Amino acid sequence: MLLAQRKALVTGSSRGIGRAIAIALAREGADVAVHYRRQRAEAEAVQREIEALGRQALILEAELESREAVEEMFDAVGDAWGRLDIFVANAAASAFKPILELKPHHLERTYRLLVENFVFSVQKAVPLMEGRPGRILTVSGHGVHFTLPRYGNIAAAKGAVETLTRYLAQELGPRQITVNAIAPGVIATDSEAFYMGEKLAAFNAACERATPLGRVGRPEDVADVAVFLASDWSRFITGQVIVVDGGLTLTSGPFAEVLGR
Numbered sequence: 568m569l570l571a572q573r574k575a576l577v578t579g580s581s582r583g584i585g586r587a588i589a590i591a592l593a594r595e596g597a598d599v600a601v602h603y604r605r606q607r608a609e610a611e612a613v614q615r616e617i618e619a620l621g622r623q624a625l626i627l628e629a630e631l632e633s634r635e636a637v638e639e640m641f642d643a644v645g646d647a648w649g650r651l652d653i654f655v656a657n658a659a660a661s662a663f664k665p666i667l668e669l670k671p672h673h674l675e676r677t678y679r680l681l682v683e684n685f686v687f688s689v690q691k692a693v694p695l696m697e698g699r700p701g702r703i704l705t706v707s708g709h710g711v712h713f714t715l716p717r718y719g720n721i722a723a724a725k726g727a728v729e730t731l732t733r734y735l736a737q738e739l740g741p742r743q744i745t746v747n748a749i750a751p752g753v754i755a756t757d758s759e760a761f762y763m764g765e766k767l768a769a770f771n772a773a774c775e776r777a778t779p780l781g782r783v784g785r786p787e788d789v790a791d792v793a794v795f796l797a798s799d800w801s802r803f804i805t806g807q808v809i810v811v812d813g814g815l816t817l818t819s820g821p822f823a824e825v826l827g828r
């Protein structure tokens with residue numbers, strides 16, 4: 568197993584991509600702290616799946632917009648394990664609106680959750696990684712380098728996370744901690760359904776046509792890359808953004824739609 572004896576914390580692992588990452592890390596031998604905000608029953612289901620794999624699972628509830636809650640979450644990991652090997656900053660949420668319609672609280676909440684909380688979390692995670700190789704993973708997105716409708720708020724925050732990923736890689740390299748981002752394309756989760764609303768089925772069909780690998784992504788597509796980035800196999804990779812999108816961003820405009828592949 569690639570991650571035997573490792574201790575991991577995955578934020579937002581009650582569902583979606585975070586859930587798949589938590590289970591994939593456990594399958595490779597890691598004990599996993601499953602973080603959730605509201606959905607305790609779903610977090611407990613993930614805990615049961617991890618325990619069925621023979622691993623230990625902690626359940627941690629935290630509103631990541633609260634600095635105190637983040638602090639308590641890492642303190643709970645420290646109390647239970649005394650260390651952390653893998654920290655996956657996956658949780659995200661935002662208001663999807665045109666930039667001209669954004670209110671101060673939309674900006675504040677998105678930046679607090681994605682940027683401030685991430686910096687503060689890393690400040691709490693690094694001491695728990697002291698003296699051993701560590702892995703920090705962030706989750707970026709498709710909309711950072713390409714524009715998506717109503718996506719500017721979260722995209723700008725994710726852009727900051729990508730920049731922090733590079734700066735942290737430089738600062739934490741001497742401690743043998745690597746910091747890398749995964750940039751998923753379109754992955755079938757609750758947040759994709761929320762973003763697309765009633766257009767979900769039509770959007771997925773269009774994505775299948777526009778994606779060289781011919782389908783919408785699954786959370787497991789991202790989770791397997793997270794396992795690689797959390798393992799020794801990626802030991803000389805740091806500060807990188809790994810795109811996991813089936814080739815969606817290789818295509819440009821309506822060429823394939825009109826001319827065929």
Ligand SMILES: NC(=O)c1ccc[n+]([C@@H]2O[C@H](COP(=O)([O-])OP(=O)(O)OC[C@H]3O[C@@H](n4cnc5c(N)ncnc54)[C@H](OP(=O)(O)O)[C@@H]3O)[C@@H](O)[C@H]2O)c1
Pocket residue numbers: 578579580581582583584585602603604605606629630631632657658659660680706707708709750751752753754755756757758759
């Ligand atoms: N799905 C995609 O197509 C896609 C594409 C690119 C990037 N991504 C990124 O991948 C990551 C996971 O996305 P997903 O689609 O799996 O999302 P999701 O299904 O909406 O799950 C989001 C997770 O984050 C947690 N969360 C949200 N706001 C929080 C807060 N304020 N405090 C604590 N936890 C909070 C949620 O907890 P609760 O369940 O308690 O609300 C949930 O566990 C995100 O960073 C997202 O931006 C997704």
